[in-house]
Amino acid sequence: MSIFSARSLSAVALSVFAFITVAHAASTEMSHDMAMSMPMENHMSAEIYHGQGVVKKTTANSISIAHKPITALNWPAMTMTFSLPESGSLPVVKAGDAVDFTFSQQAEGYQLASVTPTK
Template sequence: MSMPETAQAAATASASGTVEAVDAAAKTITIAHGPVEALKWPAMTMTFKAPDVDLASVKQGDQVEFEFTSSGMDGTITKITHK
């Protein structure tokens, strides 16, 4: 019997996209990103957790490149830089 998808280890990936929203209080950032080949994700807009990233350096409309860990459809940004 195979393990359910939620039991798999978190994967690390990178992507680029446009910042749609930043919520510094909740420590989240919403990004419209391109496809993520490593995870076989299509282009989409999603909200990532960003507890250890300086969100003051990014704002809506910024073009960014970022690295994140993913567990299912939950993503946590570990690094973000401007394009």
């Protein structure tokens, strides 16, 4: 085998090794991204966000709140309807009450975790 052939073979082997290393790193990174796109119900706990606002309407299973901007989500001030947790253990609030609240994103939308009237 000539020196040229040996060098070419070494270069090809090194290129293949580098490609495999990069491909493995990319596939490992991709698998992490794929896990992040799974529905929220597959996660042990959803991220909890905090907001402040005024209750606009309450029903048996939801509360509509006109909230201030929520910077953690880059949301402007708006009115949103949040579902109540299945436990129904939140304090009673009525339209016009100023509240602090926490919520998380669920598969079916945004769900309140807590709501506290403010004075």
